[in-house]
Amino acid sequence: MEYINNELHFGPKKKNLSSLCANYIRPIYVYDLDFIRSRFQQLAEALAGVRLYFAVKANPNPQVLQCLKSAGAGADVVSLGEIKRALESGFLPEDIVYSGVGKTRHEITEALQLGVLQINVESLPELQRIGEIAEKMGKKAQVALRLNPDVSIQTHPYIATGLRDNKFGMELSMIPALSDCLKKNTNSLELVGVSLHLGSQMLEFSGYQEALIKLKASFLSLQKDFPTLRRFDFGGGLGVVYEKQDFERESSLLKEYSAITKDILSDLKCELQSEPGRWLVAHAGVLLTQVQYIKKTSAKTFVIVDSGMNHLIRPSLYEAEHQILPLVQSNKKIKCDVVGPICESSDFFLKDYEMGQVEEGDYLAVLDSGAYGYSMASTYNLQELPLEICI
Ligand SMILES: Cc1ncc(COP(=O)(O)O)c(C=O)c1O
CATH class of the missing domain: 2.40.37.10 (Lyase, Ornithine Decarboxylase; Chain A, domain 1)
Incomplete structure (x- = not known):
């Protein structure tokens, strides 16, 4: 500017x-589409090897979505409306990761019918519901468990999501009950991933680092019981500087963020996924x-x-x-x-x-x-x- x-x-x-x-x-x-393209490239280079799913909630404009799809992004969605918008904008069902705490029966049925890549599950009743619906449809739902590590990040309280008094994700103490449900429903549920999202507008990463360490341990122990577990989704949340545009500071924050991510996750033999929104389009x-x-x-x-x-x-x-x-x-x-x-x-x-x-x-x-x-x-x-x- x-x-x-x-x-x-x-x-x-x-x-x-x-x-x-x-x-x-x-x-x-x-919206400047060249700008979005160059931000995507910068993020993709910094997080080489990670599949980036754009958080559609940040900006569902069809041209913005088309631009990100053609740059190589997948889509992270939180409603049937966002699934439909992503599909209309050129994403394929296998490009879509479906998150959100309140998925209705209708939304789950449609998502399974369309064959989205992965459903990020936010509670035990949701996991049971997905199993039940998939069973009736004769399908096997590919699910990731969104775990809540009870870690705080420095951001506005309304956009922090990784604390146990937030409605998001499932406490680590729930893992035995979740495993039990998965084992009882092997016809209809396949555990493919573990996911995390601590909140938005993170400009400091000690909480993020702590959460990755906690979740990596959970991932490794779950993998012993579930050999199908093959994806680790570390969420979005990388912040931008609003007070005064400062791209140098943002580049160094991005370096720090990607170094922490690689340091902790690179020896996991699995696909890495991320769900950036704000950083790409703000x-x-x-x-x-x-x-x-x-x-x-x-x-x-x-x-x-x-x-x-x-x-x-x-x-x-x-x-x-x-x-x-x-x-x-x-x-x-x-x-x-x-x-x-x-x-x-x-x-x-x-x-x-x-x-x-x-x-x-x-x-x-x-x-x-x-x-x-x-x-x-x-x-x-x-x-x-x-x-x-x-x-
Ligand atoms: C599950 C999930 N993933 C990704 C994001 C994107 O976050 P951000 O725009 O901060 O990158 C959000 C936003 O809150 C979210 O709820």
Whole structure:
């Protein structure tokens, strides 16, 4: 992201963002597909030998999915809706890993019918349910056990998933009961993997390291009983730097993450799988929004724009800070709250933020919004969803 002749340009091909607002009718998410491709290559090189399943929840835009499929990704999905979207975007059933804590009977039946590669199981009742449905269908479900190592990572509590008071995965103490269920249902259940996901936006890896060590031991002991166990899925969660784009820091974090992963897992004779979302797409998206009013009160200056928590909920939900830049640079600065049109005081992008001066009708870019942006958007207040454009 850089200003050229005072106009904001985006992505490796330096696209002038103002040109996209020529026929502006409502807020626009812009995704740069070259950027996504190059992030995928960088991750694939750092994690050579690991099969990468893109976490569709981060950005289910069909063109984004097609781009990642053609780059070599599989898909990590958490609903029948995401399975359908992945298939429509060119993924094959054998490219799909199906996670999620609340799979319904209908979803499991469809997933088995389609023949997805692997179902990551999140509870004993789910394992029993899958066994029962597969038995009736005359199928053998390929399952991985999502284990919860009870390890904490430094992230917002709402996106931590690897602690025992989180709803995700199964405690290691459940392994005997799970093994028992698998042994009683050898016609309908085949244990193919062990999986892990500690949460999202990890920028520090001591918890991750501890979890890999714990899970490796579980994997090895399970393998003695289940020779079909052949995959280790170490989840997603690698974080990005939001405050100010810092690709050097991200490269060194990636090096550290891949070194820990290889150090612990490379002697396991199995397929390694990962489920990255945010790292691949966050920086490749911006949200363009138009200034509607500059409202001054005795306490603040509010820049009221036509997009808000309805389109990008991360600031309201996780106290996330996305940098905001006017599309046209100004030498004058203002200090303001950038807020949306929604009838909630939590509807803000940034508070007490210093940025270039803007006026009614100007456009702003909310940076790094390619992950968990549009996919979490709603029509709250019956506002329209934003547009999406791929460049
Ligand atoms: C099971 C699972 N895998 C992968 C991901 C992707 O995480 P991230 O986007 O942080 O890489 C998530 C997101 O929370 C998840 O729940």
